[in-house]
Amino acid sequence: MFKKKSLLLLLIIGLLVFFVACGDDSDNKVSTDDEPGTAETKDDETKDDGAEDEGLGYTTDPQVEYHYFVGATGQDINTKDTFLGQKFLEETGVSFQVEYLVGDLMEKLGVMVAGGTYPDLIVPDHGIEMMLDAGAFIPLNDLLEEHGPNLLEVYGPYLDRITMTDGNIYYLPFGVNVNEYIPDPNINQGAFWVQRDVLRVNDYPKITTVDELFELITAYADENPQIDGMNTIPFTGLTYDTNWFTFSNIPNHLAGFPNDGGVQVDMETHEATVYGDSDVAYEWLKKLNELNAEGYLDQEMFVMNLDDFLAKVSSGRVLSFFAYGWQFGSARTALEELDEPYREFVPLPIVIEEGIEDQYLDPPAFVQNRGVGISVNADNPERIIQFLDNLVREENQKLISWGNEGEHHEVDENGMFYRTEEQVELVADQDFRLEYGMTTFEWDWPRLQGSLKDGNALLPSAQPAVAALEYDEYDKEVLGAYGVETYSQLFAEPQDRPWYPAWSANVPAGSEPALFDEKAQEVTKRHYPRIVLADPADFEKEWNDFKDAYRSIEYLDEYEAFFTETVKNRVNGIWQFD
Template sequence: MFKKKSLLLLLLAALLVFFVACGGDDSEEPASTDDNGTEDVTDDQTDDTEDDGDAEGVSYTTEPAMEYTYFVGANGTEINTLDTELGQKFHEETGVSFQVEFLVGDLMERLGTMVAGGTYPDLVTPDHGIEMLLDAGAFIPLNDLLDEHGPNLLEVYGENLERFRMTDGNIYYLPFGITVGEHVPDPNINQGAFWIQRDILIQNDFPELHGIEEYFELITAYADENPEIDGMTTIPFTGLTYDTNWFAFSNIPNHLAGFPNDGGVQIDMETYEADVYGDSDAAYAWLKKLNELNAGGYVDREMFVSNMDDFLAKVSSGRVLGFFAYGWQFGEARNALRDAGNPEREYVPLPIVLDETVEKDQYLDPPAFVQNRGVGISHNAENPERIIQFLDNLVREENQKLVKWGEEGRHHEVAEDGTLYRTEEQVELLKDQDERLNFGMTTFEWNWPVVSGTMSDGNPYNPSGQPEVAQLEYTEHDMEVLDAYGVGTYSALFAQPDDRPWFPAWSANIQQGSPPSLYEEGAEEITQSYYPRLVLADPAEFDALWDEFVEAYRSAPYLDEYLDFFTTTIQQRMDGNWQFDYFD
């Protein structure tokens, strides 16, 4: 679950920054709309004769050219959209470009600096710090702008608009993930999984694995036989625990018990009541197992002090045998391993659960809409309608197809029946990150409103949703694993998700400083204090320390309010009510 600092500390930090930095003037009203230089946007350079789903009669202001600043509260590489082919195309259509800056350092400190000075980039994605900017009044309402300049945005968000409209009637930001048409599951694992080095499976003739005992038996046996890998000391098991990635460790008992990532709670499928799981039977069994492994020298003793770069470096070195993580967290390391050309050291995702008492895993996300993350326009932005026009143009089907599939004849082909596909050469071309970067795929495929699901012609927006494309992207070594287990994709190793109409629960917006927020912060501090001690303790002291932890965990203030909040939220969502309010 995402780490949240207390409101008091944030305000103190913001005030401190205010006294040492220059404050900006936030009284300037946005400039009026410039109606000159408009042009109709049509579907150019395409032979399609069918309706592509775009709103009719859309026109965008193209003069004067406007360059805006965009801050993304996540890791990345600074770029100007004009440095990409797609950015050039979108500039021609709207007259707008962006200088995109990514996070360096601590997110909450950076946002606190913005709040203290009252000066913001034009466009901001504050990630889990969105509450701070909403409370500070950093974002302007988008209602009128969407009505006047965003017909395509209104169309693709559809009924989901009500899920992120505040109870004051306003929309302040646009969530990223928009599903239209049919939901198309990802054939690969970008969510949670237990990962194991491929060579371990090879050496054991691809065994069927279900519980943590079987998983660790393979890892420890391999570690005993291979104390070094490529001249480096073998790390049998490690984990990701740094800062806001703590949830990747604290969520593990939840997954072992057969639940998806709803955050800090598990939702009973019959009663829809919420409960916490930090002290559950699964948590006890998991931490007890790690404690035993640590005593035997099989756990990375730096696991609780390593930062994100340390974790990625260890994984990409190929000397780690197993770990739990969400696939999106270590894509950089996965690419490095593949580029190194040693496929035996790459990792395979497995749906490990606690034991045979857990009938099936629930690692794959059901269809979801994350309402409490997105991009907002700050009150510092001049001519904000130009930004809305850019975003409106971006979500047009033609442009989303370019972002996801690329250029026909270069990045994909079209079969006689209209099916989009890629040749082996095109798949190889797109493994070149420079090609993806220069064209603009990596720039626009996330951190903007992006569309998934199916296009008007039935093709999936995401190429990986096309089975033929997904399999072409697999190497022969991937196929060796998949063939051994009798499946066509990695996701087929996992159970299909149960329907959870509220999912994900963690997207419920807990107001900072409220009783549920205070419980959440306190519980996280307790797990961050006790979990490492439980893993690293003398095994003879484990049970006594566990009892001490349970007492602290269950005694944390406002537990009842926290559970009531989620139980009520889930029931409201089941009834179709997703509205929320930051402004009580």
């Protein structure tokens, strides 16, 4: 599946509303219209129309407000209601009413396309091909040349990757690596997560295989059938709806591959092959089948939704599961609030058998098929580009990540940023992050990754001094027992994969690879639960039924050929092709 990083919930379709404030000697007045558009605000203290900020060269008058739709869950907000948004408004005269997704993304985008009415700025997530096919985005080439010098500087090394075959750039991806690549010391990607207490009572054993993991959690469950009065859940998983990839990706990781999507890429030949019916998939499902037959598998694993999964994980009674770190942040926070630190989780790089080197950690990557585009309905798009150009200035990126010096971080004698314990606690507060603007601007906008020019990490958690402070005594107990300083050091170093991630390829909607992917998800969603929950005597039959159905899916060969071509082209520096 090509979307590996989005959570989609239930949808409501709202009217697109904009406000036009008419300036006079009295209070500003507001008018509304049925069409999406841009709000302009002006009062008798503003500069003449078209006035530019003398320091930065951006047009700051009249002030304008745009509608920004983000195809992911979040809290709707107006950027000017945040400290950072107010600063950016003063610098560019631009603010945004940010609307986050409620419901089904493709349905929401489909309504936009059908009506030909779009918000001014759109993050369509995995629906980006729909927007491109509909002609929803304007070309950005000239706007970048005339109004985006900072954008051109940071995106410069990647321009060939985001320029379509017609020669145009239609959207700006997130997460541009600049200066030095600094890996995250924590695990926000895939891992098998194991409750601390399971490891503690076993003197923090070194476990690397599924068999070792299952032996550990079943023995613990036998000794502790209940936790805090609730039945212990030895193993569960996230399988609901668009999070199905979390479960279907597991055989790939167990085989020692990173998340390239629905394929594994041979490091020598660069051939891409599917793994849904691989030998490792067989072994993994067989082990789950045995776990289920012995009564150790969560019986709701294939029917519960995301909220159910998060509730179980945050209850303290789950011993292990596989997930991507970014998927259960709220559950981690809830566990911390329980004040039972040994019920929290440790990420481990489990593989199917000894001798396989894990590859859970992402190598340096550029995801080209996600980003933000300016819609054909946006008035004065140069104002939007100027806002984004200002946003990626190093000064502002530093504020988004680190906040104000002396308030939210300090600087040592060597110029390196650090935080006091009080500052770590402050910036972890969700109310503060929302009010300051960190929550709003830390993603879903053009963002820099890597390091600042002075060598400081753009991501505070990647800064050694900050990472050390964020670990409590229980983290340090775990890390010390395993002889490492950070959780990422429990994992093997990522191998160089210049194409990574393969799933970021632009796959045309309705194309043969897209049709295979859609059908493959249907088949695995139908058969994997049957295989796992079957009587062990019926396992082989259920597996063979699945394999026959999987191999009969139309366009399997075309799917593999598409990604093989994608990988080989990227290795040769070609990122867009017909």
